[in-house]
Amino acid sequence: xxxxxxxxxxxxxxxxxxxxxxxxxxxxxxxxxxxxxxxxxxxxxxxxxxxxxxxxxxxxxxxxxxxxxxxxxxxxxxxxxxxxxxxxxxxxxxxxxxxxxxxxxxxxxxxxxxxxxxxxxxxxxxxxxxxxxxxxxxxxxxxxxxxxxxxxxxxxxxxxxxxxxxxxxxxxxxxxxxxxxxxxxxxxxxxxxxxxxxxxxxxxxxxxxxxxxxxxxxxxxxxxxxxxxxxxxxxxxxxxxxxxxxxxxxxxxxxxxxxxxxxxxxxxxxxxxxxxxxxxxxxxxxxxxxxxxxxxxxxxxxxxxxxxxxxxxxxxxxxxxxxxxxxxxxxxxxxxxxxxxxxxxxxxxxxxxxxxxxxxxxxxxxxxxxxxxxxxxxxxxxxxxxxxxxxxxxxxxxxxxxxxxxxxxxxxxxxxxxxxxxxxxxxxxxxxxxxxxxxxxxxxxxxxxxxxxxxxxxxxxxxxxxxxxxxxxxxxxxxx
Amino acid sequence: xxxxxxxxxxxxxxxxxxxxxxxxxxxxxxxxxxxxxxxxxxxxxxxxxxxxxxxxxxxxxxxxxxxxxxxxxxxxxxxxxxxxxxxxxxxxxxxxxxxxxxxxxxxxxxxxxxxxxxxxxxxxxxxxxxxxxxxxxxxxxxxxxxxxxxxxxxxxxxxxxxxxxxxxxxxxxxxxxxxxxxxxxxxxxxxxxxxxxxxxxxxxxxxxxxxxxxxxxxxxxxxxxxxxxxxxxxxxxxxxxxxxxxxxxxxxxxxxxxxxxxxxxxxxxxxxxxxxxxxxxxxxxxxxxxxxxxxxxxxxxxxxxxxxxxxxxxxxxxxxxxxxxxxxxxxxxxxxxxxxxxxxxxxxxxxxxxxxxxxxxxxxxxxxxxxxxxxxxxxxxxxxxxxxxxxxxxxxxxxxxxxxxxxxxxxxxxxxxxxxxxxxxxxxxxxxxxxxxxxxxxxxxxxxxxxxxxxxxxxxxxxxxxxxxxxxxxxxxxxx
Numbered sequence: 001x002x003x004x005x006x007x008x009x010x011x012x013x014x015x016x017x018x019x020x021x022x023x024x025x026x027x028x029x030x031x032x033x034x035x036x037x038x039x040x041x042x043x044x045x046x047x048x049x050x051x052x053x054x055x056x057x058x059x060x061x062x063x064x065x066x067x068x069x070x071x072x073x074x075x076x077x078x079x080x081x082x083x084x085x086x087x088x089x090x091x092x093x094x095x096x097x098x099x100x101x102x103x104x105x106x107x108x109x110x111x112x113x114x115x116x117x118x119x120x121x122x123x124x125x126x127x128x129x130x131x132x133x134x135x136x137x138x139x140x141x142x143x144x145x146x147x148x149x150x151x152x153x154x155x156x157x158x159x160x161x162x163x164x165x166x167x168x169x170x171x172x173x174x175x176x177x178x179x180x181x182x183x184x185x186x187x188x189x190x191x192x193x194x195x196x197x198x199x200x201x202x203x204x205x206x207x208x209x210x211x212x213x214x215x216x217x218x219x220x221x222x223x224x225x226x227x228x229x230x231x232x233x234x235x236x237x238x239x240x241x242x243x244x245x246x247x248x249x250x251x252x253x254x255x256x257x258x259x260x261x262x263x264x265x266x267x268x269x270x271x272x273x274x275x276x277x278x279x280x281x282x283x284x285x286x287x288x289x290x291x292x293x294x295x296x297x298x299x300x301x302x303x304x305x306x307x308x309x310x311x312x313x314x315x316x317x318x319x320x321x322x323x324x325x326x327x328x329x330x331x332x333x334x335x336x337x338x339x340x341x342x343x344x345x346x347x348x349x350x351x352x353x354x355x356x357x358x359x360x361x362x363x364x365x366x367x368x369x370x371x372x373x374x375x376x377x378x379x380x381x382x383x384x385x386x387x388x389x390x391x392x393x394x395x396x397x398x399x400x401x402x403x404x405x406x407x408x409x410x411x412x413x414x415x416x417x418x419x420x421x422x423x424x425x426x427x428x429x430x431x432x433x434x435x436x437x438x439x440x441x442x443x444x445x446x447x448x449x450x451x452x453x454x455x456x457x458x459x460x461x462x463x464x465x466x467x468x469x470x471x472x473x474x475x476x477x478x479x480x
Numbered sequence: 481x482x483x484x485x486x487x488x489x490x491x492x493x494x495x496x497x498x499x500x501x502x503x504x505x506x507x508x509x510x511x512x513x514x515x516x517x518x519x520x521x522x523x524x525x526x527x528x529x530x531x532x533x534x535x536x537x538x539x540x541x542x543x544x545x546x547x548x549x550x551x552x553x554x555x556x557x558x559x560x561x562x563x564x565x566x567x568x569x570x571x572x573x574x575x576x577x578x579x580x581x582x583x584x585x586x587x588x589x590x591x592x593x594x595x596x597x598x599x600x601x602x603x604x605x606x607x608x609x610x611x612x613x614x615x616x617x618x619x620x621x622x623x624x625x626x627x628x629x630x631x632x633x634x635x636x637x638x639x640x641x642x643x644x645x646x647x648x649x650x651x652x653x654x655x656x657x658x659x660x661x662x663x664x665x666x667x668x669x670x671x672x673x674x675x676x677x678x679x680x681x682x683x684x685x686x687x688x689x690x691x692x693x694x695x696x697x698x699x700x701x702x703x704x705x706x707x708x709x710x711x712x713x714x715x716x717x718x719x720x721x722x723x724x725x726x727x728x729x730x731x732x733x734x735x736x737x738x739x740x741x742x743x744x745x746x747x748x749x750x751x752x753x754x755x756x757x758x759x760x761x762x763x764x765x766x767x768x769x770x771x772x773x774x775x776x777x778x779x780x781x782x783x784x785x786x787x788x789x790x791x792x793x794x795x796x797x798x799x800x801x802x803x804x805x806x807x808x809x810x811x812x813x814x815x816x817x818x819x820x821x822x823x824x825x826x827x828x829x830x831x832x833x834x835x836x837x838x839x840x841x842x843x844x845x846x847x848x849x850x851x852x853x854x855x856x857x858x859x860x861x862x863x864x865x866x867x868x869x870x871x872x873x874x875x876x877x878x879x880x881x882x883x884x885x886x887x888x889x890x891x892x893x894x895x896x897x898x899x900x901x902x903x904x905x906x907x908x909x910x911x912x913x914x915x916x917x918x919x920x921x922x923x924x925x926x927x928x929x930x931x932x933x934x935x936x937x938x939x940x941x942x943x944x945x946x947x948x949x950x951x952x953x954x955x956x957x958x959x960x
Binding site (some may be wrong): 196281316 | 799876
């Protein structure tokens, strides 16, 4: 046991997960999983998020059971007895190329443990797909999870490998063999050698060996960047002069300009290869977790005058969410929510303290690597008078989530104000809350409802009818 | 002469500036200035911006003549013969406190020269003041300028001073004595010791000794952060455990939550002292420079079918502007503009190249320290059909300028879509363009016009009348 700590420790994970019946006929028939996870791309490959309330209820740290998964293909099978002999290389433009095993990594390098939130670039994509179908599958708002990661600093590894003059990128390649080759991507070398950025080569998650879905036995974990750069089942670290030419680096995890439509995008190789459109740092985002979708609240229960709204927020690139604001009148006025940054509690750990065999290396850090939670008590009387509740986060560069969705062909980085609609029911005695969407193909949510009613979801008013609205401009969305 | 360079050199500054008649009766009666500068706070203190077209026309680098100025009081008078003996200290929580002269700085430390854009946190504040009066004076969109700065790396100075355990902030104090003490502020020590952040202690601007308005003889220059942190007339660098308690650090350069109004703000000391609301990194912003305000364009000139829109954009904290988009239909559809990043040309300088006695230290840097320019040819026929043109920038964390203004009590960091209205005139034969505002108390701009016509500037539609609009919510703005 870990004894008393100043900071959160992970909730107890389930010990009785089994290989699920639906996985038996897939290449993942060796992977034990939690049946609560919602499958977003059919049975296989395994792309899942937790029910949003379950995710929030686990608290700051997410167990392996409910941590979101983005797999492009079959999970590489690595037996426990093979783990320590897992080999990976550091190669390319370095003075000292090297092949290392996980055993070497444990013996020869300093180990760190700290919390990092991972977010899929497609988090909240279902909302974009409701406006107009993208090329991506439908994440709800639970494509985000946090764990304590233990591993070696990439800056330390690269410092010993000694990058050569002219080197500017670090490519990562995994063991997952896919239709277009092994999964791979790259980040800037400048970031990789910077201890401030905190990129880990990690072998533990919440104090346990990595679960197969999360990269067993070794993966990259990059704080503040989209999950797609944190390569799992790590086999190669390649220092280069140019960004990765891996198919998945070029044709995934990009926000193309909004005017590029799916048909055009097939014939724009230069646009795809333009690094300006590649996503690295996360954008600032937030969601309402409570009230949950379809949650009902009585207006006539004695002594209950408030409802506590709760949710999460995050920013990218080490930035901090500095305020959360809530509107009940479509942005005319805002209320200030409370923010809890559990991550800051790790900064108070005594110097040199270790956890899971790694040093809790947070006291000197100014960057934020994790999500935060927000909450706000709202009088039921105010909710009864309102049509909807929306939230927005602002980060420490004073960038605020926008009212408008930025639609793009891959459907990524969706971060407009998160909106929950309020319905009065039961002769005005209770309220029912409606989230924008439900993940995957699950029905429900005001976006689907408004669209069915003929509303134009991109009219700047969430599809609500405005007298005098020019219907000629709704054409594009109507046919999508 | 500098000979051939791969990158821009500054335009020739004026040699014939004089002390202006209006300055003769002020404490600044020793400072020579360019009469084109627009005074934003009466005659004194000197707070000015250039006419937006003149600023743009100077190109990537701004001369001392048109570089914006934000002075809180009288300009300290430093004679040329005193410059080398100018003394400043590095003190507080350091192992090696030291007093240095500018002569020491030149003799004992490596010199760097690179371009940095400074931006006043109040840039574009006039637009906020039109919506509701803030506590700040009315900047137009020219509170931004770029120069080549020469000086010593703050990381180098602090490395030799050796900060002690527990140190977390660096305070700067200037020689400008003000009603509430010397001007002072602070940034995080972690940033100050990071060569990636590139903070300079600078003594030259565009290859010449600093002009008195810009800190003669020594100042801080912080890339990617608001100008208010780049202390001029530098006297003290103090390493501390806590943020600066200087009056100007606490009561200036903050974005309080939008619901705090001027009356409330007088009684909220804890809110003012909350570092979450202090501005460091710039947010992402852009403006249209051409067409200029009140510029007219003929629709019937033979052979002219296009108008080239031009302007600037910037992002903060080292981020890059990755796209500029232009809408002619209020955000329903967008066109992609061209972007020119002159700053990148300095990255191509040969290793070790010097300029103005400092090393051009850009080849290895991944961060962006400067504004960029954008342009887009738009068919006159499209302009004739449109009511307005709006632009927005997106940065490399995929944060985009918002449609909505974030109003706050000090009026800072204003960055909604920049909007120019199109008027058809001359029986439909020409177009006249109208910017949102003109700086200071200068009349003109669609915001003033719309307000006079009774429009609610914060209705999400730039004050345009919507049938069915709920007029009860316009009350707050109408009385402001």
